Amino acid sequence: MTSKISFLYINLFLLIILFLACSNHKKTDGSDSNDYELSENSLPMMKPSNLDYPRLDANFINAKRASIDRFCQKYWKNEANNLSFLVAKNGEIIYERYQGIANRRKNISIEKDTPMHIASVSKVLTATAILLLIDNGKIDLDQKVNTILKGFPYPKITVKNLLSHRSGLRNYAYFTEDKGVWDRKKTLTNQDILNLFTQKNIKLESPTDTRFCYCNTNYAMLALVIEKITGLNYREAMQQMIFKPLGMNNTYVFDLEKDRKTATPSYKASNMELALDYLDAVYGDKNIYSTPRDLLKFDLARNAPTFLNPKLRSQVYQGYSNERKGTKNYGLGIRMVEWETGQKFYFHNGWWHGNTSSYIPLSKDNVTIIALSNKFNKNIYAFKKLAPLFGDYPFKLEAGEKEE
Template sequence: MKKIKIIGSILFLLIAHQAAFPQQKVNLGKYFSALHKNQHFNGNVLVAENGKVIFKRSYGYADFDTKRLNTFATQVPIASITKTLTATAIFQLKDKGSLKLTDPVIKFLPDFPYPEITIKNLLSHTSGMPSFDVLMDSLIKAHPDTVLTNKDFLTAIKGTKIPLNHKPGEKWNYDNTNFVVLALIVEKLSGLAIDEYFRSQILKPACMTHTFFPAFTFYHYTNREKQNLAIPYFTPYSYSGQRIRSDSIPFLADYWHKYNFRGFGETISTVEDLLKYDQVLYNGKLVNAATLKEAFIPYRLNSGAYNIAWYGLGWQVDRDSTFGKVVNHTGGVAGLSSVLVRNITKHQTIIVYTVGSDNAHIYAIDAMNILNGRNTAYPKINTANLYAATLLKSGTKIAAKVLRLAKRDTSNYAINEDDFNAVGYDLLGGEPVYRLKPPHHYQQALEIFKLNTSLFPSSWNVYDSYGDALRQTGHFAEAIKMYRKSIELNPKNDDGKEILKKLLKN
């Protein structure tokens, strides 16, 4: 009798869980529709549990110029999610007995100039290796028109005297160079170029038929490669709807014409292919379960403490999840972000990419919350950006009307101190991003900062920022007043105190 009751209870829980899916689907639809409506999201999302797709939807354009829509077949530069493929290749070689994760790199690459670095250091971003910008600097200067590939990497750094940034295992520092070296190890042991290894040992077993590796890593895609590609568009200023094709930005195009290294960011894939990849990682078809378990543990530094990012071996580990063991890897290029989130405990998967935003990971975590029944605030219109855009286009009176509307409709409009602060600095104009010369809207910037002090009069930071803007624009007497107010509200504002001292001396 007890056995029957237990089976009945299990069936009830299963039915109840399945019955929750329609509501989860509705809630996910509301969330992502609100994101898209409020111009925060333009891309694809896929949510699955135990390999079963619960929610899958496309929003907006894959190419804003041609108005080509996103579809489930849209192919996406997944950038650093590629690092999980390289890690998988290393794990496969480990499972075959070809290497140990504790092996020094020089065991396989004798010309490697840092004998103390191990494979684990590379996988965990704790090697201390300089970036390839630093390592390749002299070669690039001597041969400015050369396109460097994996074949050139070891030759270029053989015998280098450039020191490590820190001892291996001492600190964590995310750097693409680590995974270029890992790719070289895979190539050495397998006898295959890393792209070919990926195709034969990962893509084929996973049936990832819509994933490929372009001729160039970023921003130099051929017309054929771009036929079904999500084109990255960079939004340089938060207050405008301007979008710039990332491949049209000279600095990006020039930079990624010098480097065509593999193993860290070159993959083009789809949300559906990434789900296939996710599933073969679960079923042990690619890597032994014990090896993956080790990969999903945050790497401990020489001190015994976990690294600051809680990065494992090729995977980011979520330290705050209440839903079980959650790992992920993000991917980002200028104008596009992507993420693969895996709840190992519940076999839940969230895959997101979005054009024109770097918030894919935030949206995926919200989706994980919704999937698990946790209340998640629906995205609202960024009032600060709307106010600033209106201010520039139509002046103070019309902008004030926008603000009054937002105050009356707080269910749809967000009035946030940090948003106004951010757009104020955007209007002020700062350091060039990707060497694009920023416009300076000083008058409107000051108006925004002043408005923020009236919206949030008890915040020390709004007065500090307003003081900074006044100082930068030569209004020193007014800046002094703002810094004094900021310090009054926060006596621990040491940076403000130092600036105030300098202002008072002048």
């Protein structure tokens, strides 16, 4: 009799365990799920690159440095034009340039450790966190967003649609200007954007996955996905998953209330400081502050062969915006130029208030080019012209920019 009772207790225990396991299983059928939060020890994290590249030849460094310096003298000769810039090969910095004023009110100059707003280059880091979660089986690339975010009203949109800007969502900076949608005296948050979709019946700009449309709303929603899956706010999740493990000690996600008085301000070309506005609390699409040296650490880790499984990695660098024939395309969190010859050039630019940025990973050449400015200047986007110094990229180099 005792053995039968023991057997029943064991079976009951096993049934309870099975029930709990099933109740925590990830839902992908279109229903809302609240069972995603990860424990601290299961949070995926980037790993620093441990590749042992050969040291660069001194003649190589001197030649490249001279060419880059001529380029800078052409585009950034005026020391009043703010710039934080480096070029590295094999992880070795071969050229750096820091000039201008970080904060005019406090007379603080731009130095190598000065964090600056990287604008839409933030999207690359947000996408990287999402890719880490996918690679570790926490979510699926083709998973419907409404299975993760409660109240997300667009049933066809997937994580992949957000990453590739094919969701059809409207830009929050535009629809919050519509009459009666939002009081622009109030600070807008990521959760507010999600709430407005339903509360104000915000329609899609276009049917999901019918066309490419670059839209900040996609990455504001991806930040909420990161929060839901990790159980952390976006700032802490990015710190734990990317910044801290890579030693990005001068990188952080801007907190409007905490950092507004200490963050590096931005300026018009006329040196007029630009005020913060009601959109400055939204993150994921922007609002990461960093330095070229920190972003170099990130780039080396992101381009290490151990980052992501081969299938997912190939999907990142595949173009998804080619409804019309052309060279411009967009992957999963990265812009690209694809020439008919098969050559590809990957990059991401940014612009927010007076902040401009350019991130250029020449992965096959083991070269990283990073340029940031907190004083509006479109010359930041000209740094792609340095790519032909290191590989076969058909950008036109102007007189004085060619290699010796």
